Amino acid sequence: MKRNNIFRKLFQLTSNKPEFSLNADSFNPPHNRPADSGDETGECLTTSLAHNRKTLESIFGLPTNKDVVIRDFTITSLNKKALIIYIDGLSDRNAQNFAVLQPLMLLSRGHLETNEPIDIAYERLVPGQQVEKTKKLEDVINGILEGSSALLIDGSAEAMIIETKGWEHRGIDRPSNEPVVRGPQEGFNETFRANTASVRRYIKDPKLITEIMRVGTRSRTLLALMYIKDIANPALVKEVKRRIKSVSETTDYIAETGQLEEFIEDHPRSLMPQMLSTERPDRVAAHLREGYVAVMMANSPYALVLPTNFAIFLHAAEDYYLRWPFSNFLRFIRAISIFIALLLPSFYIAVVNYHQEMIPTDLMLAMTAAREAVPFPALVEILFMEFSFELIREAGVRVPSIIGPTIGIVGALILGQAAVSASIVSPILIIIIAITALASFVVPNYNATFTIRILRFLFIILAGFLGFFGVSFGVFLITLHIANLNSFGVPFLTPIAPYHPQNKDRVIRPRAYDQPKRPIFLRPLDWIRQRDISRPWDKPSSSSSDEGDDNYEE
Amino acid sequence: MKNEMKIGHREALTLLVTLMSGQVFLSMPRNMALLGDTAGWMIVLLAGIFSLIGYYFLATLLEKYPDQDILQISQFICGKFLGTIIGTVFFLFFLTISSLMLRQFAESFIISILPNTPISVISLFFLFLLIYGTLQGIETLTRVAWFFGPYLLLAFIITIGFSMPYADLELLLPILGKGPLPILKHSALHTSLFSNIILLGIIAPKIREQTKTFRTGLYSLILAIVINTVVTAAVLITFNYTSTSKLVFPIFQLTRLITLGEFIQRVEAIFVFLWFFTAAILMGGMFYGTIISFSHSFGLSNYRPLVFAMAVLIFCISLIPNSMTETVNLDAFIISKYYPLISFGIPLLLWIASRFKKKGDNSNG
Numbered sequence: 043m044k045r046n047n048i049f050r051k052l053f054q055l056t057s058n059k060p061e062f063s064l065n066a067d068s069f070n071p072p073h074n075r076p077a078d079s080g081d082e083t084g085e086c087l088t089t090s091l092a093h094n095r096k097t098l099e100s101i102f103g104l105p106t107n108k109d110v111v112i113r114d115f116t117i118t119s120l121n122k123k124a125l126i127i128y129i130d131g132l133s134d135r136n137a138q139n140f141a142v143l144q145p146l147m148l149l150s151r152g153h154l155e156t157n158e159p160i161d162i163a164y165e166r167l168v169p170g171q172q173v174e175k176t177k178k179l180e181d182v183i184n185g186i187l188e189g190s191s192a193l194l195i196d197g198s199a200e201a202m203i204i205e206t207k208g209w210e211h212r213g214i215d216r217p218s219n220e221p222v223v224r225g226p227q228e229g230f231n232e233t234f235r236a237n238t239a240s241v242r243r244y245i246k247d248p249k250l251i252t253e254i255m256r257v258g259t260r261s262r263t264l265l266a267l268m269y270i271k272d273i274a275n276p277a278l279v280k281e282v283k284r285r286i287k288s289v290s291e292t293t294d295y296i297a298e299t300g301q302l303e304e305f306i307e308d309h310p311r312s313l314m315p316q317m318l319s320t321e322r323p324d325r326v327a328a329h330l331r332e333g334y335v336a337v338m339m340a341n342s343p344y345a346l347v348l349p350t351n352f353a354i355f356l357h358a359a360e361d362y363y364l365r366w367p368f369s370n371f372l373r374f375i376r377a378i379s380i381f382i383a384l385l386l387p388s389f390y391i392a393v394v395n396y397h398q399e400m401i402p403t404d405l406m407l408a409m410t411a412a413r414e415a416v417p418f419p420a421l422v423e424i425l426f427m428e429f430s431f432e433l434i435r436e437a438g439v440r441v442p443s444i445i446g447p448t449i450g451i452v453g454a455l456i457l458g459q460a461a462v463s464a465s466i467v468s469p470i471l472i473i474i475i476a477i478t479a480l481a482s483f484v485v486p487n488y489n490a491t492f493t494i495r496i497l498r499f500l501f502i503i504l505a506g507f508l509g510f511f512g513v514s515f516g517v518f519l520i521t522l523h524i525a526n527l528n529s530f531g532v533p534f535l536t537p538i539a540p541y542h543p544q545n546k547d548r549v550i551r552p553r554a555y556d557q558p559k560r561p562i563f564l565r566p567l568d569w570i571r572q573r574d575i576s577r578p579w580d581k582p583s584s585s586s587s588d589e590g591d592d593n594y595e596e
Numbered sequence: 597m598k599n600e601m602k603i604g605h606r607e608a609l610t611l612l613v614t615l616m617s618g619q620v621f622l623s624m625p626r627n628m629a630l631l632g633d634t635a636g637w638m639i640v641l642l643a644g645i646f647s648l649i650g651y652y653f654l655a656t657l658l659e660k661y662p663d664q665d666i667l668q669i670s671q672f673i674c675g676k677f678l679g680t681i682i683g684t685v686f687f688l689f690f691l692t693i694s695s696l697m698l699r700q701f702a703e704s705f706i707i708s709i710l711p712n713t714p715i716s717v718i719s720l721f722f723l724f725l726l727i728y729g730t731l732q733g734i735e736t737l738t739r740v741a742w743f744f745g746p747y748l749l750l751a752f753i754i755t756i757g758f759s760m761p762y763a764d765l766e767l768l769l770p771i772l773g774k775g776p777l778p779i780l781k782h783s784a785l786h787t788s789l790f791s792n793i794i795l796l797g798i799i800a801p802k803i804r805e806q807t808k809t810f811r812t813g814l815y816s817l818i819l820a821i822v823i824n825t826v827v828t829a830a831v832l833i834t835f836n837y838t839s840t841s842k843l844v845f846p847i848f849q850l851t852r853l854i855t856l857g858e859f860i861q862r863v864e865a866i867f868v869f870l871w872f873f874t875a876a877i878l879m880g881g882m883f884y885g886t887i888i889s890f891s892h893s894f895g896l897s898n899y900r901p902l903v904f905a906m907a908v909l910i911f912c913i914s915l916i917p918n919s920m921t922e923t924v925n926l927d928a929f930i931i932s933k934y935y936p937l938i939s940f941g942i943p944l945l946l947w948i949a950s951r952f953k954k955k956g957d958n959s960n961g
Binding site: 392393396397399400508509510511512513514515517518519521522525526533535538539540541 | 604606607705709710713717718721724725728729732733736737739740742743744863865866868869872873876
C-alpha cells in the first residue's frame with residue numbers, strides 16, 4: 043500500500059484533477075475579516091454618532107492605527123454633528139476637500155429641517171458622482187479599506203460611502219517584458235480599473251463581461267474575470283470561477299496573478315506554464331475575442347489568459363501586427379531557437395563525448411585542439427559555464443541599477459575572456475553558451491523561458507550519461523508529458539495533437555483573412571470570427587478552409 | 597475520467613503505422629533478403645496483401661461490435677471461459693512481442709551508438725518511458741505518435757532519397773528471386789510483419805468516431821505496407837541482397853551513407869532520435885496491448901496497478917535469449933510463425949463464430 047503510494051506520487055504528474063491544497067472544511071472556518079468584526083460589534087450602524095464612532099475606532103484599532111483618519115465636523119445647514127472616516131494615502135485629498143467637506147461645511151447654507159439627514163446629504167449636499175448609502179457596517183469597512191470616505195451623520199443609522207479613491211501609482215508604461223516594435227506600446231500597470239478599462243478600449247462590446255471578485259480572506263484583493271459572454275464557453279467560465287472561489291475562501295493572502303496561477307493551475311507539479319501571463323492589453327483583448335478567459339488582479343501588471351497551449355512558447359503579440367511572411371519568419375526563428383536553447387549544449391556534450399564521428403574531421407581537430415588544454419571533462423565544463431550564465435542572468439535582475447554595468451564587465455571579461463585564457467573552458471564552448479543564451483532570450487514568454495532554462499540542465503546531464511540516446515529519451519519524455527497536460531480542459535498540444543484542421547495558427551501563422559474560425563478546442567459558443575471571404579475582390583483561392591473538423595464534439 | 601478519454605482517428609492511424617513500420621529499423625529488411633534474395637521486397641508486399649485479407653475479418657468484427665475491444669468481443673461470442681483463454685493467448689502474444697522488441701531495440705542502440713553501455717541500462721530507460729506513458733493512457737501515446745509521425749515519415753523519405761545515388765535498380769534482378777512459389781510461401785508465412793494491426797482491436801473502442809475505425813486500420817495497413825516495401829526495396833538496391841543479408845540493421849547502414857557536400861557527413865547519430873521515437877512508440881503500443889489484454893481478459897477494472905509488474909516481466913523475458921542473433925532469429929523465423937495465427941486467425945474464427953451466433957440469436961428472437 044505504501045509502495046503504491048510512492049509510485050502514485052512519482053507519477054502523479056499525470057493527475058488530471060485540479061488539486062487545492064487548502065480545503066475549506068478541514069481548515070479553520072473561513073471567514074472574511076470584516077465579517078468577523080461585524081459579528082463582534084453588530085451588523086448594522088446605530089443612530090448614535092458617538093456609538094458608531096466608537097465601533098469604528100475599535101475595529102480599525104484607533105488611535106494606535108495612524109492610517110485611519112476621522113474628521114469631525116458639523117453640517118452647517120442641518121446643524122448636525124458628522125464625521126468622515128478614511129485611510130490616509132488611499133483617498134484623494136482634493137476630492138475630500140472639494141466634494142465632501144466644502145459642500146457640507148461651507149456651501150450648505152440656509153436651514154433644512156429633516157429627520158433623515160443622510161437623505162438630504164445624499165440628494166442635495168454631496169456632489170460626488172459615486173455615492174452609496176448603506177446600513178451595514180461591513181460595507182462601510184470595505185469602502186474605507188478601498189479608499190472611499192465614509193460619511194456618518196448624527197441621528198442617522200445609515201452611512202454614505204463617497205468614492206474618493208486616489209493613491210499614488212505608476213502611470214501607464216511600455217510593457218517591459220513583452221516589447222514589440224510594431225503594435226500598441228502600452229502595458230498594464232498596478233491600477234486595477236485602469237487595466238480593465240484598457241482591455242475594454244480594444245473591445246467595445248456590451249457582451250464583454252467583467253466580473254469582480256475578491257481573493258484572499260485577509261488581502262481581499264480585487265480580481266476581475268473578463269470574458270465575452272457570447273463567445274467564451276460557459277463551462278470554462280464556470281470552472282475558472284469555481285477554482286478562484288475556492289482559493290478565495292481558503293487562503294488569506296494572494297497578492298498577484300503569479301501567486302494565483304499556482305493555486306488554480308491543473309498540474310502544479312509540472313514544469314510547463316499552464317497559463318499565459320501577459321502585460322499587454324491588446325493581447326488580452328485578442329485572446330478574449332477568441333473565447334479565452336482573462337483574469338486580472340489589482341496590484342498586478344500581469345493578466346492571466348487561460349487556458350493556454352503550446353503557443354505560449356511560440357506566439358508573440360507582434361506576430362499579428364506584422365504581415366504574414368514577416369511574422370512567419372519570426373515564428374521560424376523562434377521555433378529554431380527553442381530547440382537551440384533546449385538542446386544545443388546537450389548536443390555538444392553528446393557529440394564531444396560519444397559521437398565524434400558526426401562532425402567533419404577539420405572541425406573535430408579544431409575542437410579537440412581547443413579542448414586539449416582544458417583539464418575538465420566536457421560535462422563539467424558546460425555545467426560550469428551554464429551555471430555561470432544563469433548567475434549573470436539572475437544577478438542582472440537583482441543588481442542595483444547603479445552598479446548594473448559591473449555585471450557586463452564581470453560576465454563578458456572574466457567569464458568569457460579570462461576563463462578561456464586560463465584554459466578552464468574551451469572557446470568553442472563559449473560560443474555554444476552564447477548562442478544558447480541568445481536563443482533563450484528569443485522565447486517570447488517569461489514563464490516559458492524558465493521551463494527551457496531548467497530543462498536544459500536535464501538534457502545536459504542526460505547527454506553526459508547516454509549521448510544522443512539520453513537526449514532522445516529526454517525529448518520523448520517531455521513530449522509524453524506535454525501530450526498529457528491539460529490547461530482547463532484544453533490539451534496542451536492542441537491544435538496539433540489532438541488535431542484541429544480548422545485552426546491553422548499553430549507554428550505557421552496563416553494569413554489574417556484566412557482564419558475564419560475561432561479556436562475550436564475552446565468550444566466557443568460562436569465559432570465564426572469573420573466571413574469566409576473577407577476579401578471579396580480577390581479571385582476565389584484554392585486554399586479554402588471548409589475541411590471538416592472531426593474532432594469537434596458538441 | 598481519464599479512462600473516458602477518446603483518441604482521434606488520425607492519432608490512431610499514426611500509432612498503428614508506427615507499430616507496423618518500426619521493424620524496418622531492426623533486421624526486417626535483412627530477413628527478407630535472406631528469405632527472398634532479390635525478391636525480398638515482393639515478400640513484404642504480398643505479405644501485406646495477405647494481411648489486408650486478414651484485416652478484413654478483424655475490422656468487420658470490430659464494426660459489428662462497436663465500443664468493445666477484441667477481448668470483450670471474444671468473451672461475448674465464446675463465453676467467459678473460452679474468451680479468457682483467447683485473451684490469455686493475446687496477452688502472451690503481446691508479451692512476447694514487447695519483450696523481443698525491447699531486446700532488439702536495446703541491442704540495436706548498443707551496436708550503433710553506445711557500444712560500452714550495458715543492455716540493462718538501455719532497457720531500463722525504455723521501460724521508464726513505457727511505464728510513464730502507459731500510466732498516462734493510450735491517448736497520450738497516440739498524440740505523441742501523431743506529433744512525431746510526420747517527422748518520422750520525412751526522415752524515412754530523406755534517408756531513402758539521399759541513399760539513392762548509391763542505388764542500382766539492376767540489383768533487383770532477377771525480379772522473382774528464388775522463384776514464385778518460395779515467394780508465395782514466405783509471404784504467406786510472414787504476414788506476421790503486419791500482425792501488430794491487432795492493436796486496433798484493443799484501441800478500437802477508444803476511437804472517437806467509430807465509423808472511421810475501418811478506414812483507420814485500412815489506411816494504416818496500406819501505409820505500413822508501402823513503407824515496409826519501399827524500405828526493403830531501397831536496402832536491396834543500395835546494397836545487394838547478399839550484403840543486405842549480412843547486415844544486422846540495414847537501415848542504419850543506409851543512414852551512414854548520407855552525405856551532403858563535405859560538411860554534413862555521418863548524420864546517423866541524428867537518426868538516433870527518429871529511431872528512438874519509433875522504438876518508444878512501438879513498444880509503448882505493444883506494452884499497452886499487453887496490459888490491456890491481461891486486464892480485460894481477467895476483468896480488471898483498472899489496469900494501472902499492473903504496469904509495474906508487467907514492466908518487470910517484460911524486462912526479464914527480454915533478457916532470456918543469449919545473444920542478439922538468437923533474438924533476431926527467434927523473432928523473425930521461429931516465434932513469428934505463430935503471430936498470424938493470433939492476429940489474423942483468431943479474428944477469423946471469431947468472425948465465423950459471430951455469424952453463427954447472430955443466426956442463433958435471430959432464431960431465438
